[in-house]
Amino acid sequence: MAIIDAYTNEVEQTWCPGCGHYSVLRALKIALARLEIQNHQAAIVSGIGCSGRIGGYTKAYGFHGIHGRSLPVAQGIKLANKKLTVIAAGGDGDGFAIGTGHAMHAIKRNIDITYLLMNNQVYGLTKGHTSPLSDLNFVSKSTPLGQVEDPLRPSLLALSAGGGFIAQGFSGKQEELIELIMKGILHKGFSLINIFSPCVTFNPGKGYAWLRENLVSLGEDHDKKDYKGAFGAFLETSGLFTGLLYENDAPDYQSRIPLVSETPLTDLDIKNTRFLDGLIEEFI
Amino acid sequence: MKTFTLIIGGTQGEGIVSAGSILAKAFSRSGYYTYTHRTFASRIKGGHTRSRIEITPYKNAAAGTSANLIVAFDKKTAETCFDFSPQGCIIVADEKLGTMPKGPACHPENIFLPFSEASAKAGNKLAKTTAALGFLCRLLKMNEDLFRELLAEKYKKKGGSVLQSNLDAFSAGVDMAEMPFFKKYENFKLDTVPSVKRPVMTGNYALALGALAGGCRFISAYPITPASEIMEYMSAKLPAMGGLMVQTEDEIAAVTMAIGASYGGVRSMTSTSGPGLSLMMEGMGLAAMAEIPLVVIDSQRVGPSTGLPTKVEQSDFDTALCGGHGEYPSITLSPYSLETCFSLTRKAFDLADQFSCPVFVMSDLALGLFPQTVDSFESLAKDPSGENSAPGDLGEGPYFMRYGENCKVRPAPGTPGGIHYTTGLEHGPLGAPDNSPENRIGMMKRRMEKFDSLSKDPGIALEKTSGHLLVIATGSVYGICQKALLGLGGEAVLGALHRLKPFPKEQLSALSESFDSILVVEYNYGGQIYELLKKNIQPESLGKLHSLIKFSGEPFTLFEITNKAKELM
DSSP states (O other), rough: OGGGGGGGGOOOOOOOOOOOOHHHHHHHHHHHHHHHHHHHHHHHOOSSSSGGGGGGSSSSSSEEEOOOHHHHHHHHHHHTTSEEEEEEEEEEEHTTTTTTTHHHHHHHTOOSSSEEEESSEEEEESSSSETTTOOOOOOSSSSSSSSOOOOOOHHHHHHHHHOOEEEEEEEOOOHHHHHHHHHHHHSSSSSSEEEEEEOOOOGGGSSSSHHHHEEEEEEEETTTTTTHHHHHHHHTTTTTTEEEEEEEEOOOOHSSSSOEEEEESSGGSOOTTTTHHHHHHHHO | OEEHHHHEEETSSSSSHHHHHHHHHHTTTOOEEEEEEEESSSSSSSEEEEEEEEEEEEEOOSSSOOOOOOSSSHHHHTOOOOSSSSSEEEEEGGGGGOOOOSSSSSSOOOOOOOOOHHHHTTGGGGHHHHHHHHHHHHHHTHHHHHHHHHHHHHHGOOOOHHHHHHHHHHHHHHHHHSSSGGGTTTTTTOOOOOOOOOOOEHHHHHHHHHHHTTOOEEEOOOOOOTOOOHHHHHHHHHHGTOEEEEESSSSSHHHHHHHHHHHHTTTTTEEEEEEHHHHHHHHHHHHHHHHHOOEEEEEEEEETTTOTTSOOOOOOHHHHHOOSSSSSOOOEOOOOSHHHHHHHHHHHHHHHHHHEEEEEEEEHHHHSSSOOEOOSSGGGOOOOOOOTOOOOOSSSSOOTTTTTTTTTOOOOOOOOOOOOOESSOOOOTOOBBBBHHHHHHHHHHHHHHTTTTTSSSSOOSSSOEEEEEEEEEOHHHHHHHHHHHHHHTTTEEEEEOOEEEEEEEHHHHHHHHHHEEEEESSSSSSHHHHEEEHHHOOOGGGEEEEEEEEOOOOOHHHHHHHHHHHHHH
């Protein structure tokens, strides 16, 4: 059995032929399998959009929620049961249009989950609308005369919001992407992996060929611990890079909670209500 | 005296509220029941605030008795409190006010007392309300040591000098009640009652305690008046119990995070008020569609939009009943006392678990924020029931038929053999999207018809099931109706509507036959509960239904209720 089979299910995959998301799915499944995470210990939470299907195509607990809300749901799951491996995944519209507020606060909150931003710089499932990550002058059904706004830059936003693990990958660079997802899962805290995942149907201009030509790898000499350097590396490449941009070892949310308990919330005994007497006494 | 009502008012931030709560505690520790009506503005410092405290030998859940005494630290207190009886009511004003406010028709006795001066002498300008406490304690012949004990409990953390200055101000206040002026108020002594210490709290705390008793160990919420105390209290108490409160970036995150935690296998909730409830609607559809338990407490205030954040209304029922898009199952409960704030919230978690759907608990500002003395909740506490979320190991099967016929088990992630898919899309038995018409019909029926058993349970609590007039109320209106109807000598029967969805249709049918008239009393413009009854009552009884509404933001007066009730009797 190939290692990927451990996480493969029989659900029919409906992405367009050539879609970058197939490769994100493949990298995720291999990363989970290589880390020997048991299927039932993984929860894949997605939003709405083409990317939203990823949880359904993975043999794990899959939660396909509402547009833009994958991150609060994923955080809730991890807070309920810290033993789980929780992956949130969503497109650039899901994460950085309707879900921008949640993305910023998830980064700030630093709960130990991994967020795969399946970034194709376009709304695919609505059949081609401009996304907040679409380039200036991008022509689509919603910007027929060309987009007049500059795109948001998720990795820069994440750096500013205090992100402790910020990486960029590319569907077309599988081995690097698998490594990044594994590192993201192992990172104790919130990890953002912004993945260039081409939409061959509605954004062919940013297809595999263009990305191969324009993406550079952060070299061996890039210091992932250097916060200021991370801004520099982003600006020097205009954000067109792959690799681990920045990582720190700030403690994650659940380690910072006062009176932190090792017991997951799911394992608490709720049958016993003897504590009530003491609580009511405080009101006398 | 059997009952005593006093008002203490001044500028927000001056200690008016804490003086009121010390008074309520002192009387509740002495065997009396108290009900405090608070008036406040949506600002922190400045602006007028007052607490109106009714002290009774019996349980009382509403304001409305004439004031005997007013302690004024600002002119507005006296000016806006001329709803007291002219006979025997006195205004005691802080000397610093300079001139005594003039009342309209009635002519209460006035006197200045040097509360500010006494607190300055004690070396703590903030202690002027403590001086008033001393005055009240002696005037009402209460136990001074009890008050000193309460002051010590309140101020010991702030250091010895703060406590000492408060004790000094208190003693100065005690002496003020010895002035010859008060000789004629010798009768200001409450009848003795059996010495029982009872808790005094607001509905928000009762709701939070009910949640804890119901097994809730996770709450994600966003601060909002008048619901914030729920999340505050949970955040103070949950960590020691192994649980957690998360303050989210907005109400959408609050509801979806609670859904995530609930899906993750822990009893979870969120709490909010109207503006937050509007934002949370997409979460209701998701929880209902994906069959995930969720408890949402809504402390209603005046809407729409920002409305009147510090005033009471019951105008979110329609939103709770059918606010989100599409058709989905949910349960709507409505507490009508502090005891039911506790017991219904506790029960909400069992129902959410049993039916795997959102459960609303509809409180309101007056129920949530106005402190009252309660009998202990211990008798209402039952161990949480429901086991749907903890199936243990489900064996080897590759997938679990989570949405299969008759399946109510919800395996949380981490459960071996429980892997399934969860989605807000229409889905088949495994949870995978399925848009076939046959599946759609089956799944809609699965969700929409799951309450058949629950809808037969009574949703109206009442002591007599027949009579001339049945008055239906819920929330804080119930307490007011209870008080008002006492004055009518038991001729009208009061019913508490505590479950709006699924609506107790059969019970209403029976009641509509055994009563001549039904009066629905509520705080909104559209008569939302009245319309709900109208929809559910059999057509031949429609003529029996009557409505009394109020949407000014102010509570009903007893007169408004009795007047309408008399009209119908």
